[in-house]
Amino acid sequence: MNLTRMFSKYALVTVMALLSLIPFYILLYLALNTPSRTLFNGFVLLPDFHFANFSQAWKVSKMGAAIGNSLIIAMGGALLIILVSSCAGYAIARHHNKFHAIVFHVLLICMMIPAIIITVPLYTLMKSIGGINTHWAMILLMASNGIPFSVFLYASFIKVLPREIEESAIIDGCTPFTAFWRVTFHFLRPVTAAVVILQGLAIWNNYGQAVFFLTSQEMRTIPLAVSMFFQQYGAQWNLMAAAAVIGLAPAVIAFLIFQKYFVKGITAGAVKG
Structure with a gap:
């Protein structure tokens, strides 16, 4: 019975894993097909292995510049989210008062607001301060989107850590600030990895706001570079899929690096937090 x-x-x-791989297989299948072939032509399980799609997609979409822009924005946004959210989460978890409770609940409310709703007023603001088509503006924008949920993760994780960790560091001569960064933050690697994966991928795949704030060809990110095959060149599925595979590769590598901390970071504060 147990067997x-x-x-x-x-x-x-196994069935669930195979089902989850179907979209990736279709994407790779389209990326390796010739321009004249669709998903329903020929043997559906075997593509044409037309690798020229990747070089053409790289050249036409200027994918190298798009990857560079995405890396700058994703890394800058993730770093800013980590710095702000870890400090805010530590303050909320360790110092209980009405002000921190209000801030925490305001952040929870902000998590429920779709980012696309505030895009128009943000566009007006960014245009007035010269933030359109700049990396720093997109970094600030992406960080503001990701901070509320990240603060929630950090606060929940820190609540289950014993206070003696930083108290012993303070006894040894550290200030509360240095005790947090030199001692407590060392134990936050799982939740930090979770923040990097969740928020980094959200920034990496952001299209809805990037299309408003990054209008020049030189500032395009990966989603904008992929979308050009639907606009300027029509629906070229093979090139679109090839560009998407290229853009997906760095995200997969980042996930493989941080995945061992991912589940622990998401679930560690769930029971007691």
Whole structure:
């Protein structure tokens, strides 16, 4: 009976994993097809292995510059989110007062507001301060989108850490600020990895706001570079898919680096937090 139940669980997990891989297979299938072939032509399980799509997509979409822009914005935004959210989460978790409670609840409310709703007033603001088509403006914008949820993660994680960690550091001569950065922050690697993955990927894949704030060709990010195959060149599915595969590769590498901390960072504060 136990063997049958275990087999059923593994079979269910295997089926779910295979189903989750179908969109990636279709994307890779389209990326390796010739321009004249669609998904429904020929043998559906085997593409044409037309690797020229990748070089053409790289050249036409200027993918190198797009990856550079995405890296700058994603890394800058993630770093700013980590710095602000970890400090705010520490203050909320360790110092209980009405002001911190109000700030925490305001941040929770901000999590419920879709970012696209505030795009128009933000565009007016950014245009007035010269932030259109600049890296720094997109970094600030992406950080403001990701800080509320990240503060929630950090605060929940820090609540389950014993206070003795920083108290012993303070006894040894550290200030509360240095005790946090030199001692406590060392234990926040799992939640920091979770923030890097969640917020980094959100910034990396952002299209809805990038299309408003990055209008010049030189400032295009990966989603904007991929979307040009639907606008300037029509629906060229093979080039679109090839560009998407190229843009997806750095995100997959980052996930593989941080994935061992990801689940722990998401769930560590869930029970006691």
